[in-house]
Each structure stands twice: as structure tokens, then as C-alpha cells.
Amino acid sequence: MHALHYDITLPADYDMEIVRHRVASRGHALDAWEGLGLKAYLIRERDVAGSPVNQYAPFYLWNSVEGMNSFLWGGGFQGIVDDFGRPSARQWTGLAYEAGGGDGSRARTAVRGRRPVPVGVPLGEVVxxxxxxxxxxxxxxxxxxxxAAVDTARWETVHFSVWEHDAPEADGAVFQVLRLSTPELDRLPRGRQW
Structure with a gap:
């Protein structure tokens, strides 16, 4: 499993309905993307739920590097570049994945928490x-x-969770879920990834 995420921070007065419309009209394009476990179409709105910014911030879980590379270099990501410029796309190596008891069709919020890997703590304990x-x-x-996933260049872990309600019990940046594309969610390996 591989995680991919980018934040596109938009002006404070940006009309977030533009992003909602974009997702509603174009989000289905990844519903059958080979190698994609999940794409969560996420936004944060300034002054909503404590957000200091307007952002469009998709988060992906990939079953294969080939699928992710096909998206990045084969046309899928180009739509983001054409509309918003080229954002810095963060990648992490998967550590673990678990399905919850909730129904993805009612996903309302997502939480992305990034934490530095502490110096002096054995890496095995951290993961x-x-x-x-x-x-x-x-x-x-x-x-x-x-x-959960890890970036060994920056030595940080990322936890990503999706929730049916607006008060998730996870620490990190809270996003509104506009849509989920889950073509191969059932193929994401559960549990520890090694």
C-alpha cells in the first residue's frame, strides 16, 4: 500500500462551491482506476470546524505503485495541474490499513495526522x-x-481515517469528505504491511 496526498491552499475568499462542483462533475473519473484502493475528495473551509484556510486536499491509498504512477504520469493528475498548478504531492509507504464498521457511502469527515518519528526511539516501536x-x-x-504510513525522507508517520460523523476521535487536520472513489478498496491488504 502507498499513500499519496496533496494540499491545494486556495485564497481566503475563494468560492469553495467551485471545488464542490468540480468533484461532483468529475470525481467519477477515478471510480474504476486500476491500482487505486481509495481516493478521498477532501476540503477544508476557512472558519469552518476550526480551519484557518480554504483547501482542496485529496488523499489516496494505492494498491500498486503502477496504479499510482499511471495516475501521476498517465493523465489523471494532469487535471489537477491544469486547474490549480502543480502541488507538492507527498508520498508515504504503507504501514497498516483497517476497515471500520462504518459505511463509506455516509463518509462525512476525514482526519490526517502527521507526526515526526522521535529520535532515540527504536523504529520498530514507532511503527x-x-x-x-x-x-x-x-x-x-x-x-x-x-x-498509517511512513515517509523515511522526512521521518514522519501519517495517520488517515474516514468517519461517518463530524466529531472524529482522531488527532490531526479535519476535512470534509465530498466523495470517495473506491475501485479496489477490497484489495487493500488489511493489518500490518510487512
Whole structure:
């Protein structure tokens, strides 16, 4: 599993209905994308739920590097570049994935938490803690899914979770979920990824 995410920060007075319309009219394009487990179409709106900014911030979980590369270099990502410029796209290697008991069709919020890997702590302990947190989050009421991944260039972990309600029990930036594309969600390997 591989995670991919980018934040497109928009002007404070940007009409977020433009993004909603974009997702509603074009979001179906990834509903059958080979190698894609999940794309969560996420936004944050300035002064809503404590957000300091307007952002369009898709988050992806990929079953294969080939699928991700096909998206990045084969045309899918070009639509983002054409409409918003070329954002910095962060990538993480998967550590764990768990499905929750929630129904993805009712996804309302998502949380992305990034944490530095502490110096002096054995790496195995850090990732085992991330794996346990993935399972804990997925077991909570209203959780649709939870995933954890690591960036070894920046030495940080990322936790990503999707929820059916507006008060998720996870730490991090909170996003509104506009849509989920889940062509190969059932193929994402559950549990620890090694």
C-alpha cells in the first residue's frame, strides 16, 4: 500500500462551491482506476470546524505503485495541474490499513495526522505503535477506515481515517469528505504491511 496526498491552499475568499462542483462533475473519473484502493475528495473551509484556510486536499491509498504512477504520469493528475498548478504531492509507504464498521457511502469527515518519528526511539516501536493506532481508530463507532504510513525522507508517520460523523476521535487536520472513489478498496491488504 502507498499513500499519496496533496494540499491545494486556495485564497481566503475563494468560492469553495467551485471545488464542490468540480468533484461532483468529475470525481467519477477515478471510480474504476486500476491500482487505486481509495481516493478521498477532501476540503477544508476557512472558519469552518476550526480551519484557518480554504483547501482542496485529496488523499489516496494505492494498491500498486503502477496504479499510482499511471495516475501521476498517465493523465489523471494532469487535471489537477491544469486547474490549480502543480502541488507538492507527498508520498508515504504503507504501514497498516483497517476497515471500520462504518459505511463509506455516509463518509462525512476525514482526519490526517502527521507526526515526526522521535529520535532515540527504536523504529520498530514507532511503527508498531502506528499499527496499533490504526486498529484502534478503525474499531471506534462511526469509523469507515483507518490507515498509517511512513515517509523515511522526512521521518514522519501519517495517520488517515474516514468517519461517518463530524466529531472524529482522531488527532490531526479535519476535512470534509465530498466523495470517495473506491475501485479496489477490497484489495487493500488489511493489518500490518510487512
Amino acid at each position: 508498531e505503535k502506528a499499527v496499533r493506532e490504526t486498529g484502534r481508530l478503525a474499531s471506534l463507532e462511526g469509523a469507515v477506515l483507518s490507515a
